Amino acid sequence: MSKKAIVLQTTLELITKQGIHATSLSQIIKESGVANGTVYHHFKNKEEIITELYLMLTQDFGTVVMRNTPEDDIKKQFTVMWLNLFYYFVNNPLAFIFSEQIARSPEIPQSLKDRARQYYGEIESYFKKGVKQKVFKSYNTLIMEELFFGNVVSLVKIHENEQVKLQEKHINQAIEISWRGFLKDQTII
Template sequence: MNEKRAQILATALKLFVTNGFHATPTSKIAKEAGVATGTLFHHFKTKEELINTLYLETKGEMTQSLSTKVEEQETIKGKLRQIFFNAIHWAVNHTNHQLFYSQFSNSAFISNLTRKLGHQRFQFIYDILKQGQEKEILKPISIDLMFEAIDGTLNGITKYLIEHPEKITDEQCLESAFALYWDTLKG
C-alpha cells in the first residue's frame, strides 16, 4: 500500500473514532497525516470515499483475524468458539479499528454498496451458522437475525473488555462471555 495513503487512513481512523465524522474535516486529516490536502483527494475523491474505504479495510483485517484456525476446529461449537476468541483478541489488539467498526457499522456514512461488500467478507460465518442449523445444533431462526445477535453480543463484550482491560486475562470472565455468546446461538 502507498505510504501516504496508509498514513491518511491511519490518521482518519484515529480522528473519526475520537471526533466523529462531522467534526473531522479533511483538512485536519491531511494536516495530521503530514500530507497536502490535494494528496488526500488524490487518494480519496471525497470524505465519504475515505470513510467507506476505511470501513472495508477494517472489515478485511477483522475477517482475516476472525477466520484464523477456524477450519482446524471439528465442531460447530469449536468453530464459533474460535471465531469468538479471535474477535476478542483482534478487538483488544486493534482498539481503534474495533471502536471505528462499532461506531460506523450502522452509520449513514457507509454506503449500501460498501455495507454489502463488507458483509460478504463474513460469508464464512454465515456458512457455519447454516451448517449448525442443518445439524440442529443452532436455533432455527433467520441466519441474518442470528448473525446480528452474535455481532451485537460480540460488540458489547469487546466494548466491556476495552473499558476493563484487567478482564482481558481473566479466564473465568472470558469463559462466561463465551457462554453468553453461545447461549445466543444454541438450539
Template sequence: MSKKAIVLQTTLELITTQGIAATSLSQIIKKSGVANGTVYHHFKNKDEIITELYLMLTQDFGTVVMRNAPEDDLKKQFTVMWLNLFYYFVNNPLAFIFSEQIARSPEIPQTLKDEARQYYNDIQDYFKKGIKAKVFKSYNTLVMEELFFGNVVSLVKIHENETVKLKEKHINQAIEISWRGFLKDDTIL
C-alpha cells in the first residue's frame, strides 16, 4: 500500500470512529506512521485528505453499484445493482459507516457533494431509462437514487445488528419490495 493510501485509510478509520471535527491532522500523521513531509507532499491539509477520501469512496459506490449489471433487463439490472451495493457495504464496514455518518454530514461542503454526483450518473441514467420505458413512476431521479440506497442501507443495518439472521430469502424479499416501490401502478413485471 502506498503512503498516500495509508494516509487515506487511516483517515477513514479515524473519522468513522470519532468524526471529522475530532480528527486532527496530527492524529492522522501519528496513527498512519507516515512522515510529516510525506503527508504534506500528498495533501496540503486535513480538508484536502477528506475531500480525496470522500470523492474516492463516492466513486467506488457508483462503480460498484453498476458492476456487471445487464443493460437489457431493468429488473435484473435492479437486482444486480441492489446486491452489488449490499455486499459492498457488508464487506466494507468502514465504507458503510462513512456513507452513513460522514458523507451526509454538514461538515462535507455542498460543493463537494455536488462534485461527487458525477459518480452516480449511470445510476441516474438507469432510473431515467426506466421512466422513459414507462416501467417506473415518473419521480425525481435524485429521490429515486436516495430511496434505492436507503433500502439497501436498511438491510445492511439489520445485517450489522444481527437482530435477524438474514437469509437469501430475506434479501430477495427486500429487493422485491424495493423494486415494486419504483414501478408504475399498472406495470406487471
C-alpha cells in the first residue's frame, strides 16, 4: 500500500471512530506512521485528505453499484445494483459508517457533494431510462437514487444490528419491496 493510501485509510478509520472534528492532522500523521513531509507532499491539510477520501469512496459507490449489470433486463439490473451496494457495505463496514455518518453530514460542504455527483451518472441514467420506458413512475431521479440507496442502507442496518438473522429470502424480499416502490404499473414484474 502506498504512503498516500495509508494516510487515506488511517483517516477513514479515525473519522469513522471519532468524527471529523475530533480527528486532527497530527493524529492522522501519528497513527499512519507516515512522515510529516510525506503527508504534506500529498496533502496540504486535513480538509484535502477528507476531500480525496470522500471523492474516492463516492466513486467506489458509483462504480460498485453498476458492476456486472445485465444489458437489457431492467429488473435484473435493479437486483444486481441492489445486491452490489448491499454486499459492498456489508463487506466494507468503514465505508458504510463513513457513508452514513460523515458523507451525509453538514461537515461535508455542498460544493463537494455536488462535485461527487459525477460518479452517479450511470445510476441516474438507469432511473431515467426506467422512467422513459414507462417502467418506473415519473419521479425526480435524484429522489429515486436516494430512496434506492436508503432501502439498501436500511437492510444493511438490520444486518449490522442483527435484528433479524438475514437469509437470502429476506434480501430478496427487500429487493422486491424496493423494486415495487418504483414501478409505474404495479402489475409489471
